[in-house]
Amino acid sequence: MATSYLDKKFSLWDWLTTVDHKKIGTLYFFAGIFYFAVGGLEALLIRIQLMYPMNDFLDGETFNQVMTMHGTTMLFFAATPLLFAFMNWVVPLQIGARDVAFPFLNSLGFWMFFFGALLTNSSFFLGGAPQAGWTSYAPLALDYKGTDFFVLGLQISGAGTIMSAINFLTTIFTMRAPGMTLLRMPLFTWSTVVASALIMFAFTPLTGALFLLMFERMFDAKFFDVAAGGNVVLYEHIFWIFGHPEVYLLVLPAFGIISDVIAAISRKRLFGYHSMVFATVLIGFIGFMVWAHHMFAVGMGPTVNSVFGIATMLVGVPTGIKVFNWIFTMIGGKVQFNTAGLFAVSFIPSFVIGGITGVMLASSAADFQFHDTYFVIAHFHYVIVGGIVQAIFAGMFYWWPKIFGKMLNETLGKWMFWLFLIGFNLTFYIQHYLGLWGMPRRVFTYLPNQGWDTANFVSSVGAFFMTAAVILLVINVIVTFARGEKAVQDPWYGRTLEWSIPSPPPEYNFARTPIVRSNDPWWYEKMQGKKEMQYAEPLAEIHMPNPSIIPMIMAFGTFIAGYGFIYSSWFGVFLGFGITGVCMFIRSIKDDHGQHVHPEGLHVEKGVHHSA
Amino acid sequence: MSTLDFKANGLPAHPEKATQEGRAKLVGFWLYMSAEAVLFATFFGTFMTFRNSVNGGPTGAELFAIPMVFTATAILLVSSLTSVFAIMAMQRNLASKMRFWFAVTVLLGASFLGLEVYEFVEYVHEGHTFTSSPFGSSFYTLVGFHGAHVLFGVLWISTLLLRNINRPIDTYVAPKYYVASLYWHFVDLVWVFIFTIVYLFGMVG
Amino acid sequence: MAKKHGYKGHLIAFALSILLTVLAFIAVGLGTISKTFVIPFILIIGIAQAIFQAAYWMHLNQKGHDFPITFMLSGFFAAIIVVFACSSLVWW
């Protein structure tokens, strides 16, 4: 009987040094949920301030800080890590791998994200958070000290994100189980491929843009100094070359989760698998050529606007393919409405609303009215909250039993679902109208008698519903850990490989590497009347990576260096990079051959030279 | 298939790809390079935007001189060739030959850096500094960023050589050498674009 | 195939690299050729040299490099977009 990866006694050291993809996924998850709560609190503050006209709950500067950090936190420190949590948890299991390709790098990626997020958020206590919006347009951003925290925090966490993306891609390319061809991979794995590619090619321009901002603020560069011949529109372009794919790299994994969950709850094969894969790749591809639709009002001229407008509309085509494929997966199936199912199903209309307003925004001439108003806020919150967040909740209820071996409470889950659904529609639907009624975005307050009072009040009430829903989720998690129902191996009668192994899985996931004979391999074996997968190898000892504290210390070094830059202390910079450099040096001169584990989990040999 | 598909003293023909870890390392490194290419592109783009925004300072045509740029280019090209020789030696399990060629590569890299430092000092004297104009800022960002890559490559290969000075080539270290040489080629490749876009374009005006 | 990986092959590749470089430098150094011709000329030479080096020195011409090639091309595509955006759209 195999022991689970969670069976080891809890110790902090174990979690700090872990290179197990499941544990790193869990670290990502709880860090992500923490920042989700922080970002949610910031959202609540925003909505409280905007509940009444000329409210003085927050002043302009504080509001701008809270608003900036809400966007930054939600996108970089909540949504991204939460999706990374799922990728870490699920992707190796779905492709029949025992770990990711670079476990050390995986850990490093997490700790870089962790310290980057900490650095940016520490600005609240160190003289003010960034306040130029999550876009931090130059030249406005150059006026604020908080921008330094924004730049360095994102630089550090961004480096971690790029590492993780490379790691996932390499894992998927080199570690698939025999028979798991590219066109047999589950949709979530596919979306991980495309999202990782987007990270690689989109986060790098962000790194570049942040460097420009950093040099301008710290070393007096002249990129954005108009008097010296600089150009501020350059930053907008580079930022949105990153910024638009950023949205897709968040929404594609969400699509992946929904595809897997809908197929499972409908007990039916995903309708049009090939066109789904095609659509995923196509969305990623087109996503790179539409960035300027965020800049229709910048004054690029009618030709550029038209080209980018039409290119943007084209995104609607592959997205439409996906929506219809999901619906036709349900049609003819037996749809189970558990909590995961409810979230997955309600994802469809919410996302459709976000999608159609997206096409409306793509109409560049009309966008002169929509741009930078609450209409845009409503649009992207339908995509992000209605789409990504609901997908995250769906994925959470769906995969929780696999990862933690316990079922999340369904009653609490359903309460949460309804509260969230009502709250989110209440908050954001009305904002479409607010935008058309002339309310610009990022305003810390508004005058009475402009016809916006009721709508804003309604919107704020909705925010409280969502808050209640998230509190219920936290309660659910606590209750489940305390006395949750134990999960069986395959609670949803699943289709993909992760359901063919115990819940929670053993440290090495697969005692023997399975052979994949079809799409939905586990379903296929079940339909053949098999109780387990076919195996590609006999039971033998398994090679696993060694845990290491170095990644954490290495990331901590960059954290110190970050403060060094912010406070213009060369000592801090050298100290920080010194720590990182020493870690890199130790890592490169010390041979790490990993360890061998026996599938029974009885016997561990350290430092065995495994090959050659 | 190729003349190198033989086992040299028990080493596989492609020791860098003999293990799963080695293969993963190679794929991962290629991905890293493709991402890095986009980062360089950002700085190239920035430079292209500002290549004529000299803010009253010296222009590229006034600053750049063919002999210096050509020397730098030749050094990097030769160093790329020597690193190819090193990898060929590695694949034939000729450890000392490999070390020799890598050492030559490191020396060439270091002399390139020396030349670059000299060049920057010249420019600063002529009033072309990081803060003098958008042209200056973007020039030093791009070329300096490349220079930092060369420096990192020199340190990386040196560390590899020193760490494994007494160690025969095996499937554990082979991917490390191979990846380091790929990195070196990449740095050389970026330079091809730098001398074209920064220097030659700059001289044309 | 054999030739491509031998010392001789690499020397030829190197000679070609140097030749392309020298050509570009001469085109600029002469100073007599018009700007509209020189700029695309040296750009093409640069790209040719880059492809050449990637193929021979970085072994992209060998088998089993589908993923690297796919991603290098995607990266190149993204890079072109970034450069295009910065160098032309910015001043529109």
Add this chain to the structure above:
Amino acid sequence: MVQNSMKNWKTIGRYIVLLALAALTLSGCAGQENLSAMIPKGEGAEQQYDLIKLTTYVMLFVTVIVIFLFIYALVKYRAKPGDNSIPKQVEGNAKLEFLWTAIPLVLIIIIAIPTVKSEFALADVPEDAMKIKVTANQFWWEFEYPEYGVITAQDMYMPVGEKVGLELKSKDVIHSFWVPALGGKMDTNPDNTNKMWLQAKETGVYQGKCTELCGAGHALMDFKVKVVTKEEFEAWIEKMKKPENPAPATAKAEEGQQLFQKSCMGCHATDGTQRSIGPNMKGFGDRSTVAGYLELNEENTMKWLKDPQKVKQQNKMPNPMQDLGLNEDQLSALTEYLLGLKLE
């Protein structure tokens, strides 16, 4: 799909009724006149509103199909309790998949053509149109009429029915100029001049907003567009051109004038033909607001003068009491003088 049960049709019927009700309620919610993009009062806004309506209808069509199928799937194919049978596994349907690739393409063409047409029409600023140079500052607006040599702030005057060409630029950070009821918005960048046109169909006072985050005062960076008849406009120009202002009516205002000349002149011109660092004060007494959003009266003017940072955080004006050393009585005199700065 064709064999819909009666029950499903009922559900869908109910949904359509609901939708109609929603549409009815919403048509009553078009927002406030002279501010809402849904009550267009200008040529540009009208074109844009037409586009908004067109895209909404097309998208509503898509939504209705999706929701129809969605509800059908939910109602018909929900698992009955205890039913553990395995449904038929379908791979896909090439025809259907082609259909929902092709139809959106057609819909996109339907939207794209008028979009491009309107896009070019909106960008086409006639050469001979009257020009207004709009300069955005943290957090106020300057309007210059180059043909007349007149400069004013916060209230933009323009004649009704005429196409007016705007040249937009910023002095500091990026702002965005937006008068929802008259036309779309356009950013004001520090490094290039953007062009757009406005053409009002009715006279009136329209609300303008800054729509690009520009600092803590961004929310309050409002302005007014006063659309008047051609005659009124020309009369206004004539008044603005007069170099002299009305003589102070009281001794207090007289004191205010002296204070103004001593402490404020460095930044604020009172001559409508001169540019100044801060807003031009010519005709201040006739404006609708102080600080761009507070109703113009003595109390609010005092409030501003006492602590500008409190009224509009991060604005660039020095504090008259702390930085310029004026006391409350002096501020009161200044207020009286400023409110007397009317056009005559």
